[in-house]
Amino acid sequence: SIVSPLLRTGYHFQPPMNWINDPNAPMYYKGWYHLFYQYNPKGAVWGNIVWAHSVSRDLINWIALEPAIYPSIPSDQYGCWSGSATLLHDGTPAITYTGISRSDINYQVQNIAFPKNASDPLLREWVKPPELNPIAVPEAGINATQFRDPTTAWFAGRHWRMLIGGVRGTRGLAFVYRSRDFKRWTRAKHPLHSAMTGMWECPDFFPVSGAGAENGLDTSEHGAKYVLKNSLDLTRYDYYTVGSYNGSNDRYVPDDPAGDYRRLRYDYGNFYASKTFYDPAKRRRVLLGWANESDSVPDDKAKGWAGIQAIPRKIWLDPSGKQLLQWPVEEVEKLRGKPVSVGGKVVKPGEHFEVTGLATAYQADVEASFEVSSLDKAEPFDPAYDNDAQKLCGIKGADVRGGVGPFGLWVLASGDLQEKTAVFFRVFKDGYGKPKVLMCTDPTKSSLSPDLYKPTFAGFVDTDISSGKISLRSLIDRSVVESFGAGGKTCILSRVYPSMAIGTGAHLYVFNNGEADVKVSHLTAWDMKKPLMNGA
Ligand code: DQQ
Structure with a gap:
């Protein structure tokens, strides 16, 4: 390739080579x-x-x-x-x-x-x-x-x-x-x-x-x-x-x-x-x-x-x-450039929008707060999932239509959306009607290049979503997507290798592939400057 x-x-830290x-x-x-x-x-x-x-x-x-x-x-x-x-x-x-x-x-x-x-x-x-x-x-x-x-x-x-x-x-x-x-x-x-x-x-x-x-x-x-x-x-x-x-x-x-x-x-x-x-x-x-x-x-x-x-x-x-x-660590915020913000925007079922104006969507920091109007449409949590988040996300990836979610970000996405890495939440309801929140990174569409290992990664988020609110932060860095759900309760770092969504070919979107409306209460994205990195 x-x-x-x-x-x-x-x-992200690395030496010049090796x-x-x-x-x-x-x-x-x-x-x-x-x-x-x-x-x-x-x-x-x-x-x-x-x-x-x-x-x-x-x-x-x-x-x-x-x-x-x-x-x-x-x-x-x-x-x-x-x-x-x-x-x-x-x-x-x-x-x-x-x-x-x-x-x-x-x-x-x-x-x-x-x-x-x-x-x-x-x-x-x-x-x-x-x-x-x-x-x-x-x-x-x-x-x-x-x-x-x-x-x-x-x-x-x-x-x-x-x-x-x-x-x-x-x-x-x-x-x-x-x-x-x-x-x-x-x-x-x-x-x-x-x-x-x-x-x-x-x-x-x-x-x-x-x-x-x-x-x-x-x-x-x-x-x-x-x-x-x-x-x-x-x-x-x-x-x-x-x-x-x-x-x-x-x-x-x-x-x-x-x-x-x-x-x-x-x-x-x-x-x-x-x-x-x-x-x-x-x-x-x-x-x-x-x-x-x-x-x-x-x-x-x-x-x-x-x-x-x-x-x-x-x-x-x-x-x-x-x-x-x-x-x-707070010091990473020193790398932030000019912020781009979105507020109070509702994303209807099956819809998405692009976060525009970001100088470098391939090297960015994104903080978003979401709000779901109601948890009524949450899918039932099937015990056959064995409480295994990764297995569940493998079955219900970002493209599988849900009830409450999947909603979240498409990062390192090409303009035609052929390539995209989805970082998202999906809300289930257990047998007692209690919400169960899944956080997932789905890289299955991250690249058209062959010979890549593209594992779906996921964890449950032990957060009270009864208010409908949940936050997501993603540090995007060319071949890294490092995400923090619900203020750092669940974290997922993925490596992806897009072929088109590189450099200025990379875009950032918000998507909602569920049945319930999702509101982006706030979203701020910053381009990230390059620090001194071991002389490279
Ligand atoms: N890597 C080191 C070992 C350690 C392993 C060798 C973990 O000391 O157990 O490079 O990645």
Whole structure:
């Protein structure tokens, strides 16, 4: 297929070229945000993994530095895999990460590195003390090829603790390691938590303030609640639970006993190996996550790049206490250009309209509030859907006429609507007459190009729609559509590769394919400027 340079993202994080995956060791240090990430310096496919390093003043404009962590000692000579940063009591950061120490199998051990010069705010050089490394090896009974991704450590009582992801049989788990001095680590007898889900990659564990409180907490602070996230190798999605943590025995219990399997996700789309950090400058917790490509490997090689990071999101506990809320960090709004607004416009069943006047519909931020006149026409929710949002949206995509919805946006749409990515809501009614809201991204019409993976992504939105109101925000960026439903209750990031709806060929529409009227109470769209992006 023909790969257009116009598909390269404008304001989502990426290096000038090559493959990237997991965000590593995000932190705020001496006025700078640091982001390290898994990187192949030699090509646009996974391999030769080192930690590339970028710094930023605002999480949006990025400056690339030299790779910070790369194979240099016996215990990381075949790869430097994911890991995290912890700020020690004196403010010095430490990085813990997984090293591959054998060439025949991906034998995994954990290593530690410290800044060569802690007074350098850019933390350019890192040393790996030979007398300390590796700090943890897979002991007898631990699967040595499934033992990785140390978390940020937290301090409680007299010990630091950190988690390492693993598996025992098919039980995914987070091992607890403890240390008094951050140098010598011992494994606790019991994992923090486990579930029958397969391998846990990239665990993340952090405290949150009370329900509805937006301020974040340092990882060592006491939380009203705790969040445990793991990245499931089997499904390639990031799942989390909200629960409580007992610091005396290092055990975590999810509030919802079925939580481990109920599968709350940060993002119901393309978003993996995510990691949070506490930002003391703005007293918030920030989430970073990797979005892979969904074009073909030959296309990635032709483009010369693969993988982006999602726009950093502030996260906090929803007022219900049952889930997190997520919102793009406010700094992204600095990229907004001239606003285009629509207000009080009713979209009749089967109708659509174009949002005109937007300079760059291919690189935009859209915030919309919808209002449905009545929920009477909502379709019955069929138990045969197994409560599976993705399955449901696969059956009832944007082009399947509904009752209340599907309504929402067609983004990255060609002028003739041959190409369009639909981001929408659809409201059902369960057996008790209670509304059930589905949010969906349907990319099945996103491109006429062949060889693309075009999965429909969907999640339910736990929102009270009895007033008829619901909001949607979409960050559109050439080959990315990153959407936030109902103020960040349900998020979906999709990768799409239009062939016509690129550059000035891209348009933005509002559509309603249901039986009930939908009012656009407000819609504002901004073109988005390009930030400094690693020199590209
Ligand atoms: N990617 C890293 C691993 C991690 C996986 C290797 C998750 O450390 O488990 O690049 O995407």
